[in-house]
Amino acid sequence: MPTSTIPRIAKRTVEDLPVEGKRVLLRVDYNVPLNELGVITDDTRIKETLPTITYLLERGASLVICAHLGRPKGRPSPQFSLKPVAKRLEELLRRSVQMAPDCVGPEVLRMAQSLAPGGILLLENLRFHAEEESNSPSFSKQLASLADVFVQDAFGAVHRAHASTAGVAALLPSAAGILLAKEIYFLSKAMENPERPFIAILGGSKVSDKIGVIDSLLEKVNGLVIGGAMAYTFLKAQGIGVGNSKVELDKLDLAKSAMKKAQEKHIQLFLPLDHVIVEQVDAKAPSEITPDRSIPEGKIGVDIGPNTVKSLVTLLQKAKTIIWNGPMGIFEMPPFAAGTLGVAKALAEATKHGAVTIVGGGDSVAAVKQAGLANDLSHISTGGGASLEFLEGKILPGIAALPNA
Numbered sequence: 001m002p003t004s005t006i007p008r009i010a011k012r013t014v015e016d017l018p019v020e021g022k023r024v025l026l027r028v029d030y031n032v033p034l035n036e037l038g039v040i041t042d043d044t045r046i047k048e049t050l051p052t053i054t055y056l057l058e059r060g061a062s063l064v065i066c067a068h069l070g071r072p073k074g075r076p077s078p079q080f081s082l083k084p085v086a087k088r089l090e091e092l093l094r095r096s097v098q099m100a101p102d103c104v105g106p107e108v109l110r111m112a113q114s115l116a117p118g119g120i121l122l123l124e125n126l127r128f129h130a131e132e133e134s135n136s137p138s139f140s141k142q143l144a145s146l147a148d149v150f151v152q153d154a155f156g157a158v159h160r161a162h163a164s165t166a167g168v169a170a171l172l173p174s175a176a177g178i179l180l181a182k183e184i185y186f187l188s189k190a191m192e193n194p195e196r197p198f199i200a201i202l203g204g205s206k207v208s209d210k211i212g213v214i215d216s217l218l219e220k221v222n223g224l225v226i227g228g229a230m231a232y233t234f235l236k237a238q239g240i241g242v243g244n245s246k247v248e249l250d251k252l253d254l255a256k257s258a259m260k261k262a263q264e265k266h267i268q269l270f271l272p273l274d275h276v277i278v279e280q281v282d283a284k285a286p287s288e289i290t291p292d293r294s295i296p297e298g299k300i301g302v303d304i305g306p307n308t309v310k311s312l313v314t315l316l317q318k319a320k321t322i323i324w325n326g327p328m329g330i331f332e333m334p335p336f337a338a339g340t341l342g343v344a345k346a347l348a349e350a351t352k353h354g355a356v357t358i359v360g361g362g363d364s365v366a367a368v369k370q371a372g373l374a375n376d377l378s379h380i381s382t383g384g385g386a387s388l389e390f391l392e393g394k395i396l397p398g399i400a401a402l403p404n405a
Helices: 050-058 083-093 106-113 137-144 163-170 178-192 207-217 230-237 249-264 306-317 338-352 362-370 384-391
Strands: 023-027 062-066 120-122 149-152 174-176 198-202 223-226 268-270 275-278 300-304 321-325 356-360
Touching (some): 023 050, 149 163, 178 356, 198 306, 207 230, 207 249, 223 230, 230 300, 300 306, 338 356, 356 384
Parallel strands (some): 023 062, 023 149, 062 120
């Protein structure tokens, strides 16, 4: 990555935007997990925005921060209030954060206009208004009226054409924040100009969720690893027994055509060599390892086996660019997490030897953190759906709305 903290990308970044003495409307992704007491259980998304916030404050800007949380269905809903986020942000920044009663309206406008340089106002949940998700022009105008310039730093939301992602960017001088710039930099480099060999690892439960990504990656990669329940659909398509494992029967033809495409393009398509199997999906269920690829009748695959992990480690040692999205098994149950954690360790090892490693998707990111390896990879993406759509080659409205550099 460039030595500057803000990588150079094809879009205008905050570095190119005059912000001194300006009010900045900053869109962030504060869709954080809360427990039943309304306490934040993982503040990663808040911490990820601190470099952009600090950058703007150091340059004498005042901040009007906007975000969404959960799915309140277009009306105010106390359990989705951003108040706990304001409190946590205040603790992390060690400075006062005002909490607005709403995200638009006369009172919010007054609060925004009375911000002194260095002041911070966090707007209430954007999705308390249905107009946010419908990208209403009048709602976009109300948001734009709160500030002089707009900075987009919510990678987790840029795949949606909402008022706060696409609408506002057309009304104010706009730019990408540091987090968004990093996301675009790493994902673009991998998809447009990767160092080779380039290996992609896809896991998770459904082929249907990732068929577009598989198609796109088969145009780019030297090797494609399929793990998680997706692998059982691919194995079944090859005529290999998968017992009672989760299979998408209506996707067998898609799996076959993907395998054919890989073969025609001389791309190594890697499927599990062995499996961890159980009779029922239960963390306490006795498990065993299959001697080969096939799973006996009455058994369910819940993770990749140790031989698969060993072969993956060898494969990844040679890679120069690695993208990973999705777990290798039922990772949330500790007895079935070894395969996913094994992949996380292999990626950290590959990074040490100079590979560019990118991880996206909630469970794979959680695995990397659980293994204590979050700082040992090149880039951890903050947007599950957005990173998948980026890899698929789709246009992301929140990025498209920003002016080119």
